[in-house]
Amino acid sequence: MSTEARGKTHIDIYDRTVREAWAQRFGVSEERLRKAVTMVGSRITSVAAYLDRPAP
Template identity: 90%
Template sequence: MSTQARGKTHLDIYDRATREAWAQRFGVSEDRLRKAVTMVGSRITSVAAYLDRPAT
């Protein structure tokens, strides 16, 4: 995870590197990550809860 992503509360689903990093971190596909963002928004804690994964 880049140092830019640390301390942020939302993920940028349109940035490929960010999307790839968060998908890997959550252990899901990029498509699943996109669906999660569509369903609950881009707040990291909300996406983590939707995916039933830890946010940190």
């Protein structure tokens, strides 16, 4: 899978800018976002479901 396609469906938890943006979008701390990714993986829809937030 290309990096471009991955960016549209997954959160790059190792990229600080991306991590900060997703944490803000979901209204959670970066630590909570990291925990969500650890628990369910980096797919945006999975993280949104874990955090009980609507998927963008």
